[in-house]
Amino acid sequence: MVKSPEEMQPLLASKNIENMFFKKHLRNFKSEYIDKSIHALSEQITPKIDCTTCANCCKKLEPGLEEQEVITLANLKNIEPHIFKHQFVGFDGDANYLKTKPCMFLNDCKCSIYQQRPNACSGYPHLDAKDMKYKRSLWSNYTICPIVFNVIEELKSELKFTYGS
Ligand code: SF4
Ligand code: SF4
Numbered sequence: 001m002v003k004s005p006e007e008m009q010p011l012l013a014s015k016n017i018e019n020m021f022f023k024k025h026l027r028n029f030k031s032e033y034i035d036k037s038i039h040a041l042s043e044q045i046t047p048k049i050d051c052t053t054c055a056n057c058c059k060k061l062e063p064g065l066e067e068q069e070v071i072t073l074a075n076l077k078n079i080e081p082h083i084f085k086h087q088f089v090g091f092d093g094d095a096n097y098l099k100t101k102p103c104m105f106l107n108d109c110k111c112s113i114y115q116q117r118p119n120a121c122s123g124y125p126h127l128d129a130k131d132m133k134y135k136r137s138l139w140s141n142y143t144i145c146p147i148v149f150n151v152i153e154e155l156k157s158e159l160k161f162t163y164g165s
Contacts, residue, residue: 002045003153005054005146012143018163019139022152025161026133034133037158041151042127049147055109056144059102063120064095073098073105076113127151 003011026034065073074084090099098104098118105113111121125145132138141148 002048002150003146004049005056008146008149012149015142019142019152021163022156022161023133023139025159029133029159031131031133034155035130037155038127038132038151041154041158042147045150045154046147049150052109054146055102055106056146057121057124058106058111060144061124062090062097062099062101063103063118063124064097065089065118065120067096069118070096072116073113073118076116077104 070085070089071081073088074081077084079087085096088098088100088104089096091097103111105111105117111117125141125148126137127148129135138148138152142152143149
């Protein structure tokens with residue numbers, strides 16, 4: 001049974017230790033096998049979650065931005081790109097990111113620039129990547145995104161992982 005954004009939140013605190021053991025359990029499986037399972041579960045679960053009742057990613061994360069995307073977003077706001085960059089874009093030593101939280105383009109749980117949103121947004125939660133079981137972002141996204149939460153919970157069942165009673 002897929003958990004909604006509201007149902008997932010109260011469960012998170014009780015999952016910390018369970019997930020530590022699950023990460024150990026994942027060591028028993030090849031990375032390619034885990035990737036294939038996560039990709040398949042993502043395809044099944046994504047259509048069952050209504051992002052417009054959630055928007056957690058837009059409220060809690062700071063999406064990475066390519067240089068061209070900075071210009072696109074500045075134009076959408078009618079702001080000179082260098083001013084937009086100064087005011088709204090951060091740099092983490094590696095890449096630019098949009099530093100407004102919640103996102104300045106979020107409007108009532110919907111993206112107001114959906115067709116022109118950055119790649120980091122359209123690709124989120126990035127469950128189609130390789131070597132998922134080694135990615136720290138998988139576990140941070142587990143606490144933010146109900147798609148990731150449900151994929152991991154289903155993966156536990158598929159891999160016959162048990163914890164507690
Ligand atoms: S991608 Fe995940 S976190 Fe973002 S709105 Fe959809 S369900 Fe929520
Ligand atoms: S640009 Fe749109 S999809 Fe991306 S974080 Fe902002 S509101 Fe969300």
